[in-house]
Amino acid sequence: MNDASDLKTHSPTLRIGLIANRAHQDAPDSALVQLFQRAAKSIQALDIEWVVVGRTLDAIQTHGLLELCSPHVRFPYGRDGGLMKLAAHVVNSDPxxxxxxxxYLIDPVDHSSIFPEALALKRQCVIHRKPFLSTLAAACEWLELEALAAGGRDHFSDGLGLDLQHESIALIAHDALKQSMLQIAEKHFSLLDRFAHRYATGTTGSLLNQLACRMKGEELGRHWVQPFLSGPMGGDAQIAELVLEKKIRRIVFLEDPHVARQHEADIQLLERAARTVTDFALVVSDGEGSDRWLRLLHERLS
Structure with missing residues (x-):
């Protein structure tokens, strides 16, 4: 028997909450299975403790993926408060x-994804600046970039979506966060400039074009971003259509969770579009996360 002084405690680098709606976990080719298959090398390169809601963990075990999901903590089924516990642990300051x-691999037609606990889980992630990854593409890219940040170099994927001269990005920010968007865009201007197309809603698009004029000159900068209508007037819906047509893969959407939003349905529509093409599109929803993601994406391309 080991003496207590010989025992070592270990805190993982990352604790990741995991849940998938039923349509994304049952089939052998479900998004949950694809997550562990596609991101296997990234997961192995990271020091993760998984916190998994009950039925999702059952599915992982059924598919023979438990080795990639270890160590783990089991939370109750969603109907027994699993999502509520995840939300509580997002806001917990105890490491x-x-x-x-x-x-949270969300099936956009699963009504449980609009339950109060599901909406609160996303909102608290935004407030506490923690990634909320609701599509397969988002989860895989985030895990790969985090493995890169941890020093991994042998885990890279096939580079899907990394040829930026053939890619498009949407840049959206609520009123209180437009200056944050401009700061992020200026800091990562050289990377954003590599995209084939940049899209934005209303005022954000105009501000970004003004920034581009300062960075590139008026001739090259004035049409740097293609502006759509403002969000309340339908700009989110216009961008959502391009996401559904797989013309926009990445969306930086700086949300202000502290104000009432009269066009909440339009915001949800855009996120729903990304979740409809879960293996293609991704959304980053906070400034700190966007800054880190763009920095690591630049490092990945280098």
Whole structure:
């Protein structure tokens, strides 16, 4: 028997909450299975403790993926408060009980994804600046970039979506966060400039074009971003259509969770579009996360 002084305690680098709607976990080719298959090398390169809601963990075991999901903590089924516990751990400041990121593979036609606990889970992630990854593409890219940040170099994927001269990005920010968007865009201007197309809603698009004029000159900068209508007037819906047509893969959407939003349905529509093409599109919803993601994406391309 080991003496207590010989025992070592270990805190993982990352604690990741994990849940998938039923349509994304049952089939052998479900998004949950694809997550562990596609991101296997990234997961192995990271030091993760998974915090998994009950039925999702059952599915992982059924598919023979438990080795990639270890170590793990089991939370109750959703109907027994699993999502509520995830939300509580997102806001917990104790590093042994907090959750650093949430992967919630959302089926856009599953009504449980609009339950109060599901909406609160996403909102608290935004407030506490923790990644909320609701599509397969978002989860895979985030895990790959985090593995890169941890020093991994042998885990890279096939580079899907990394040829930026053939890619498009949407840049959206609520009123209180437009200056944050401009700061992020200026800091990562050289990377954003590599995209074939940049899209934005209303005022954000105009401000970004003014920034581009300062950075590139008026001739090259004035049409740097293609502006759509403002969000309340339908700009989110215009961008959502391009996401559904797989013309926009990445969306930086700086949300202000502290104000009432009369066009909440339009915001949800855009996120729903990304979740409809879950293996293609991704959304980053906070400034700190966007800054880190763009920095690591630049490093990945280098």
């Amino acid at each position: 042994h009980n907090s959750i650093d990121a949430v992967i």
